[in-house]
Amino acid sequence: MSEHIQQPAVPITVKDLQTENPRWCAGCGDFGIIMGLKRFIVERQLQPAHTVNVSGIGCSSRAPFYFNTYGVHSIHGRPITVAMGLALARPDLNLFVHAGDGDALSIGGNHLIHGINKNFKCVFMMYDNEIYALTKNQTSPTTRKDHKTNTQPQGSFLNPINPLSVAIGLGASFVASTADWIPDHLTNTLKIAFDHPGFAFVHISQRCPHFDPTNFDHKSSDWFSFLKHPNGIEPDRRLADKTEVVEHDPSNIAKAFEFAAAERRYFGLFYQNKNKPRYDEVMHNLVKNATPKDRSKILDSFDI
Numbered sequence: 428m429s430e431h432i433q434q435p436a437v438p439i440t441v442k443d444l445q446t447e448n449p450r451w452c453a454g455c456g457d458f459g460i461i462m463g464l465k466r467f468i469v470e471r472q473l474q475p476a477h478t479v480n481v482s483g484i485g486c487s488s489r490a491p492f493y494f495n496t497y498g499v500h501s502i503h504g505r506p507i508t509v510a511m512g513l514a515l516a517r518p519d520l521n522l523f524v525h526a527g528d529g530d531a532l533s534i535g536g537n538h539l540i541h542g543i544n545k546n547f548k549c550v551f552m553m554y555d556n557e558i559y560a561l562t563k564n565q566t567s568p569t570t571r572k573d574h575k576t577n578t579q580p581q582g583s584f585l586n587p588i589n590p591l592s593v594a595i596g597l598g599a600s601f602v603a604s605t606a607d608w609i610p611d612h613l614t615n616t617l618k619i620a621f622d623h624p625g626f627a628f629v630h631i632s633q634r635c636p637h638f639d640p641t642n643f644d645h646k647s648s649d650w651f652s653f654l655k656h657p658n659g660i661e662p663d664r665r666l667a668d669k670t671e672v673v674e675h676d677p678s679n680i681a682k683a684f685e686f687a688a689a690e691r692r693y694f695g696l697f698y699q700n701k702n703k704p705r706y707d708e709v710m711h712n713l714v715k716n717a718t719p720k721d722r723s724k725i726l727d728s729f730d731i
Contacts, residue, residue, distance in 0.1 A: 439472060441465050444495045451486060456607030456633035460554060461490055463613035464523065467621070468496075470614070478521040481510045483535060485527035486561045487554035487633070504535030507542035507551070514547040514707045521621075522549040529559055532568040532588050543597045545706035546625040550617065553590060553628070556635035557642060564638040574639070591687035591697060594628045595680065600703040601627040602683065603660065603696045607634060608645040612653075612663040612694060619660055619696060625705050632692070654686065654695025662695070 444465045451457050468478065478496040482488035484503035491498025497520075501509045510524045531539055531553045542551065558576065559565035565578040569590065573582035594602045601623045605616040613631070620627035634643050644650060652671040653662035662672050675682055675695065683698040 437474070439469060439475065441469050444468060444475065446493055446495050449493045450489065452635075452637040454634065454636035455486070456556065456631075456635070457487055457490070457554065459607035459610060460487070460552070460613065460631055460633065461493055463607075463610055464552075464617060465494070466610075466614045467617045468494075468521075471618075471621070473521045477519065478523070479513055480523050480525060481506045481513070482525040483527075483530040484561075485530050485554075485559075486556075487525050487527045488530060490525040504530055504533070505538060506530065507535065507538040510549050510551075511542065511545065511547050511707070514549060515710055518548070518707060518711060524549050524551045526551070526553055528553065528555045528557060528567045528569040528590070532590060532593070536568075539593075540597055543594060543599045543626055543628065546600050546703050547705060547707040548625060550620045550627045550629060552617075553630050554633045555590060555630060556633045556639065557587065558635055558639050560635050560638050571642075589687060590630050592684065594630070595683055595687055595698055598703075599628045599698070600625040600700045601696075602630075602687075602698045603628070604630040604632070604692075604694050605660075606632040606643070606645075606651075606694060608643070609663045609666065609694065611665070612660065616660050616696075623699065624701055625703055632694075651692040651694060654693050654697065656696070658699070659696035 475496040480491040480494050480496055480498045482491050482500055483506040491500050499509050506524050506526055510522055513520060513522060555569055557569045559567045564576050566576045566583050568588040570583045570587055572586050575582050591602060591604060603616050603620060605613045616629055620629050632643055634645060648666045648670040652673050654675040655662055655672050656676055659677050677696045677699040680698055686693045687697055
C-alpha cells in the first residue's frame with residue numbers, strides 16, 4: 428500500500444458532496460446514479476480527499492463535476508487507462524470509473540478488454556441508456572434492433588452488443604447489473620462492487636427520457652427479475668414481491684452466461700471470482716521486493 432499520510436476522518440453528509448447543479452435533461456437516469464453513489468460514499472464515510480471519480484466523454488461522463496471529491500474528466504474512451512494509472516500510483520485511493528455505453532463499448536472497447544484482463548482495483552460503472560444522447564440521438568453499440576435514430580432513421584440494423592455477456596466472456600472477475608430507478612438495489616450493488624478485490628464491472632440500465640422515453644418502463648417490474656444468493660445482492664425491498672426472484676450462485680459462470688444472454692432482463696450479481704490475479708497488486712509487489720540499486724549506476728549496463 429501507499430505510504431501517503433491520510434488525514435483524520437471528518438464525518439461527511441450528502442450535502443458535503445454536492446457541487447454545482449447537474450446539467451442533464453429533466454428525468455435523466457444519471458441523477459439517480461450519482462445520488463446512489465453519494466449515498467454509498469456517505470454510508471461508508473469514504474473521505475473526499477481520498478476518493479476519485481474518473482470519466483471519459485458523454486452525458487454520464489459529466490459525473491466527476493458533481494462530486495466534491497477529486498475527479499478526472501478525461502478523453503473519449505480512455506477513462507480506464509487514466510484509472511489504472513491512478514491505481515498503480517495511489518492504491519490507497521477509492522477509485523470509481525464512469526463510462527457510457529459508447530465510451531465503454533465503442534471507442535473505449537479495446538481499453539475495456541485490457542482493464543478487465545488486468546483486473547486492477549476499481550468500480551467501473553457503465554451507464555447504459557442504449558443511445559448516443561450527448562450527440563443527439565445516434566445509434567450506439569447497445570441500441571436495440573429496429574429502434575429509429577438520427578443516424579439510422581429506418582431503425583437500427585443490427586442486434587445490440589450485450590455488455591454483460593461481453594464482460595463475462597472477457598474474464599471479468601465481477602459482473603453485476605442494476606438500474607437507475609431502483610435506488611436501494613443500486614447502492615447495495617455499489618457496496619458489493621467496492622468490496623470486490625479487483626475490477627468490478629457494474630452495468631446500470633439508465634433512462635433517457637429526452638431521446639428514448641419508452642425504452643425502460645420504470646413504473647412496472649414484470650419485465651425483469653432479481654438474482655439472489657447469500658453471496659450476491661439482495662433484491663430491492665420495494666419490488667421483490669412484485670416480480671420474479673431467482674436463486675443464482677455467482678460462482679457459476681455457465682449460469683451467469685445464461686442469465687446474461689436471456690431476453691428477459693436480470694438485475695443482481697451475475698459472476699464473481701475473488702481469486703483472479705490483479706495487475707496493480709503484482710506491480711506493487713515487484714516494486715516492493717525489488718533489489719535496491721545505486722541510482723548513479725542505473726545506466727552502467729548500457730555502456731558500449
